[in-house]
Amino acid sequence: MRILLINPNSSPAMTRTIANTGKAAAAPGTEVVGTCPPGAPLSIEGHSDGVLAAFHTLKLVEESGPADGYVLACFDDTGVDAVRERVAGPVLGIGEAAMHAATMLACRFSILTSLERSVPILEDNAARYGLAARCRGVHAAQLPVLAFEDGKSAYAVLRDAARAVLERDRSDALVLGCGGMAHLAPRLAGELGVPVVEGVACAVKFVESLVSLNLKTSKTGGYAYPLAKTPVSGGGHHV
């Protein structure tokens, strides 16, 4: 099978990190094609970056060859609903994937993301997924997204913030709330003593499973293919 793994921001370093993480998680026989949309913001920090990234991601999907499944590797799950309308295969964002995985491992989980501005977006997503009761809190390490490209300097800040969050929330699992943190998960797991859930690998494995079960995105409701736009003949009169 072929999974298109899209980093919706245009950071080359983060795209490499995400692609490497996805390829390492995939089973033999699963081709993971890692890419990012040219023209998208270098990082996604808040609503307007998200709108721009979703636009360019949608264009990239439409210009890419067919894939059996899709992973969108921005923790805000940017553009997931729109891509689901346009393709047949399963589409999963790393936020939704990681949150669901955490509920299978722990009673309560916390999310640690980059900046405060992302927190309300992720809180709203957890509620939309029906997981607000299991998510004890969403917190920011107060590091810009691109800071995670230099794992060394960001790691200590992230680890200390994670310890504080787990203690404050009394959570028993931690979800990494940024695609750029993917490569830091194994080391954090070793130091924190709780499951550290990272969405890129989770999303690739979930999509892989759905494809292997021949399960695709439903086309009878909210994710139906868009209708062609045909103007009413003689239309254009304003009443």
Ligand SMILES: O=C(O)C[C@H]1NC(=O)NC1=O
């Ligand atoms: O908002 C965040 O921090 C997370 C999100 N931004 C981004 O460029 N990739 C992400 O996963």
